[in-house]
Amino acid sequence: MYGANIHLFYENGGWQLIEIQDCAMVLCPGPEREGSLALKLVDSSNRDLFTLAFNISTTPIRGIEIGALQGPSEYVVDRGEVIKSLTRSMHGLRPKALMLEVLLMLAKEWRIESIYGVTNKGHVYQALRYMGSKRSSVSYQYSELWSEYGGTQVSKYMYKIPLDPVRKDPRALNKNKRRLYTKRYAWLDEVRANIHSRLAEISPSNT
Numbered sequence: 001m002y003g004a005n006i007h008l009f010y011e012n013g014g015w016q017l018i019e020i021q022d023c024a025m026v027l028c029p030g031p032e033r034e035g036s037l038a039l040k041l042v043d044s045s046n047r048d049l050f051t052l053a054f055n056i057s058t059t060p061i062r063g064i065e066i067g068a069l070q071g072p073s074e075y076v077v078d079r080g081e082v083i084k085s086l087t088r089s090m091h092g093l094r095p096k097a098l099m100l101e102v103l104l105m106l107a108k109e110w111r112i113e114s115i116y117g118v119t120n121k122g123h124v125y126q127a128l129r130y131m132g133s134k135r136s137s138v139s140y141q142y143s144e145l146w147s148e149y150g151g152t153q154v155s156k157y158m159y160k161i162p163l164d165p166v167r168k169d170p171r172a173l174n175k176n177k178r179r180l181y182t183k184r185y186a187w188l189d190e191v192r193a194n195i196h197s198r199l200a201e202i203s204p205s206n207t
Contacts, residue, residue, distance in 0.1 A: 001110060005202040014040065015202075017102070018194050021089045023049065025102060030054065034068035039099055039106075047076055049086075052099040056110070063114040064107060066161075069096060069142060091184035096145060100161075105192045107163055109199055115161040117146045122157030 002008075008015040014028025022044045030038035035053030043049055053068040072079035086095045093101070107115055119142055143151075146159035154160050167185060170178045200206055 002199075002202050003204040005204070008202060009037065013042075013046075014038075017198055018191060020098070020191075021086060023086070031068060031070075035066070039102055041095060041099065043082070047072070049076065049079075049082060050095050050099050052103055054103065056112075061113040062111060063116065064103070064112050065158075066103070066115070066117040068118070069099060069145070071096065091187055092180050093184055093188075097148070100145060100149060101188060102191070102195070104161075104163065104165070105195050109196060112163065115163060116154070117142060117151060117159045117161050119143055119153070119157055119159060122155075 009027045010029050014026035017025045017027060017039075019025075020041070024042050026040050026042060028038055028040055030036050030053035031051065035055050037056065038051050038053045040048055040052075041050040049072050051068070051070045052066060053070075054064050054066045057063050057065065072082060076082065083095055086098075087093065090098060104115070106112075143153065143159060146161055149161055149165040151159040151161040168181055170181045170185070173181060
């Protein structure tokens with residue numbers, strides 16, 4: 001996909017895709033057991049705010065499996081304010097939804113044919129060998145976000161997520177929400193264009 005440049009994702013804390021407010025979205029190695037790659041939203045103090053871990057497979061088709069989606073840990077003491085500030089700056093888009101939006105953008109760039117997201121029951125830490133804090137570390141209900149994006153449950157462990165979820169029609173919303181969603185979608189389109197340009201920088205044809 002990126003030839004020799006693939007190492008950029010695995011070195012020096014990862015490779016920056018875009019800036020959002022005063023944060024950076026990076027592609028980097030995934031957390032142990034949850035995914036070989038990850039998208040991380042990191043603030044200016046280098047604190048991990050949100051992490052989406054995933055694997056890419058090529059057989060039988062090119063696909064992505066999301067293994068985890070995590071928010072700020074308890075060590076980010078101002079996490080409530082951080083989330084509120086990010087949500088405001090993204091026209092009401094929640095940071096966890098942003099992580100999925102960016103992954104969907106990457107899926108198009110990578111010509112992915114399917115995306116699956118793990119359920120809470122399917123998370124690796126629900127295996128019998130994990131007890132105590134590991135097993136209880138997953139508190140966010142993944143199925144809520146997958147369903148919000150049109151995902152369908154295919155087993156008790158997995159959801160299939162559309163590659164191109166249907167957006168709300170702003171014309172069908174009230175005046176305030178219409179303005180909000182129009183700005184949000186325009187901003188997301190700008191993010192997509194920036195990601196496309198950024199990835200083009202490391203394409204073998206441009207290096």
